[in-house]
Amino acid sequence: MNNFLSLQEDDEKMLGCSLDDIIAQLPRRLSFGVQRWIDNTPDKTAVVCGQQRVSYSELGTLIRECKEFLRQHSVRAGDRVLLVCENGLPTLGFFLAASEMDAIVIVGNARLSDREINLVQTDSDPRLVIYTTSDSTDAQQHAINASARKVTLSFAQLMVSDVFEVQPELVHEDPVDQTLAMIYTTGTTGAPKGVMLTHRNLTFIAFVSGRLRGIRPGEGVYCVLPMSHVFGLSAVCASVLFSGGCVFLDSRFDAQQVLTTLADESIVGFLGVPTMYALLLEAMSPDWRPKSLRFMYSGGSPMEPDLKRRVQEAFGLTLHNGYGLTESGPTICQTRQSNPLQNTSVGYCLPGVELKVVDGLGQAVSQGEVGELLAKGPNIMKGYFRRQQLTAEVLIDGWFHTGDLVYQDESGAVNIAGRSKELIIRSGFNVYPPEVEAVLTLHPQVSLCAVVGQSRDGNEDIVAFVQPVAGETVDHQSLLELARQNLSGYKVPNRIIEMETLPAASSGKILKHQLKQSL
Numbered sequence: 001m002n003n004f005l006s007l008q009e010d011d012e013k014m015l016g017c018s019l020d021d022i023i024a025q026l027p028r029r030l031s032f033g034v035q036r037w038i039d040n041t042p043d044k045t046a047v048v049c050g051q052q053r054v055s056y057s058e059l060g061t062l063i064r065e066c067k068e069f070l071r072q073h074s075v076r077a078g079d080r081v082l083l084v085c086e087n088g089l090p091t092l093g094f095f096l097a098a099s100e101m102d103a104i105v106i107v108g109n110a111r112l113s114d115r116e117i118n119l120v121q122t123d124s125d126p127r128l129v130i131y132t133t134s135d136s137t138d139a140q141q142h143a144i145n146a147s148a149r150k151v152t153l154s155f156a157q158l159m160v161s162d163v164f165e166v167q168p169e170l171v172h173e174d175p176v177d178q179t180l181a182m183i184y185t186t187g188t189t190g191a192p193k194g195v196m197l198t199h200r201n202l203t204f205i206a207f208v209s210g211r212l213r214g215i216r217p218g219e220g221v222y223c224v225l226p227m228s229h230v231f232g233l234s235a236v237c238a239s240v241l242f243s244g245g246c247v248f249l250d251s252r253f254d255a256q257q258v259l260t261t262l263a264d265e266s267i268v269g270f271l272g273v274p275t276m277y278a279l280l281l282e283a284m285s286p287d288w289r290p291k292s293l294r295f296m297y298s299g300g301s302p303m304e305p306d307l308k309r310r311v312q313e314a315f316g317l318t319l320h321n322g323y324g325l326t327e328s329g330p331t332i333c334q335t336r337q338s339n340p341l342q343n344t345s346v347g348y349c350l351p352g353v354e355l356k357v358v359d360g361l362g363q364a365v366s367q368g369e370v371g372e373l374l375a376k377g378p379n380i381m382k383g384y385f386r387r388q389q390l391t392a393e394v395l396i397d398g399w400f401h402t403g404d405l406v407y408q409d410e411s412g413a414v415n416i417a418g419r420s421k422e423l424i425i426r427s428g429f430n431v432y433p434p435e436v437e438a439v440l441t442l443h444p445q446v447s448l449c450a451v452v453g454q455s456r457d458g459n460e461d462i463v464a465f466v467q468p469v470a471g472e473t474v475d476h477q478s479l480l481e482l483a484r485q486n487l488s489g490y491k492v493p494n495r496i497i498e499m500e501t502l503p504a505a506s507s508g509k510i511l512k513h514q515l516k517q518s519l
Helices: 002-015 030-040 056-072 089-101 114-124 137-145 199-212 230-242 255-264 274-283 305-315 388-394 433-440 476-486 512-517
Strands: 045-049 052-055 080-085 104-109 128-131 149-152 157-160 179-185 193-198 220-223 246-249 267-272 295-298 319-324 331-334 354-358 371-376 399-408 414-419 424-426 429-431 446-456 459-468 495-498
Touching (some): 030 089, 045 056, 045 089, 080 137, 114 137, 114 179, 114 193, 193 199, 199 230, 220 230, 255 267, 255 274, 267 274, 274 295, 354 399, 424 446, 433 459, 433 476, 446 512
Parallel strands (some): 080 104, 220 246, 220 267, 295 319
Antiparallel strands (some): 128 157, 319 331, 399 414, 424 429, 446 459
């Protein structure tokens, strides 16, 4: 109890308000939290993207230009706009412009395959599709394939689709009900589902994350995490701009580029996935020193103790950890700067968020016992777009059922024990085996396929076990080429293992636990 009270006091000190007053601090629309700094600190730098340095005043101009573009292309309040994008000024500008207009942005990763982008577009039913071609050759290729037309803005080149006849969503004044962003996750069925995140979801994470990290006006934070993932969108970009800071946007991770920027620029924070930290260690010279780095956070996949130790020794800073899902906007738990933990726990729930750890019957488990994590709070999604049944399966009486197995240690910190679903997390991206299996079994020489994850160096490899068609031998190269053509790069298997017969139960279900044990 004393630990809880101490944590609560520290949180309230960092937040600058009591836990009961957090909601009162949040603007009705996410962009209003950025507009505050456009009005109050117009000359401070808001965004650094490559050679472009944009002040808050210029960011305001950029948002207005994006709003006018959307209006000229018949985007209305409640309409959905699909961005096929990577990190850059257009992605940020259209995200904030949509907030101003009560439109909904589907943030689509340009590195997805044509098949995946088409699935997202079909499911989300957008009014308009915008391709950020200045920032992404992949977006350009998608645009060419879709016969989109070129458009020039003052700060970027784009390509844009025709305007589609669609029905807009109802617009709600209440930020709890009004959706701002949709992030797609393929789910355990392999079918894409749009996670609807409201203004309340995203402003809560932006406000709390920025305050708990102590980001001050003018301070820089590096963001190479994709804005097509809610980690980069809200927990980094939105949180920095909510704090009046400067976000250093980069579209592709390059370890040497990151180290150079951290050494040359006044950047106080870096957030990444464990793989990024491992690559930074490999690229770091013995005499490298950051200029202003004050905090580092890891998320997106489990952190191995040895990697955490080596990163902390090299950087001379605590490597903080966190946990969440797309459906939680994304953060549920994180360690606190005032209370660094030496283990790889993901820390404590965010202020304003409630947790329960339950058994298979929904009953609370004792401290130290493993159970499923349930969460409730202002960060939990509105639901899955046009998927009422799926929504009802995970949102029950206000509690979000994460499907992840955890236990709480004696301090109350949450420790991840495993995942009840078959989700693989590779380089911070979710990979769902059924989706990969569905592609691999398209190969004419493959009869059955089972995909599992294998932990390695703070990451997870994707291992595909394949059973060939009787009398055939699977051509591994052509199978991998099929995967590359139909899946984004991080979903392509690292290894293919051919077996004459995959182990199966009497029901015909493949026994994946046996396959994992064989690795």
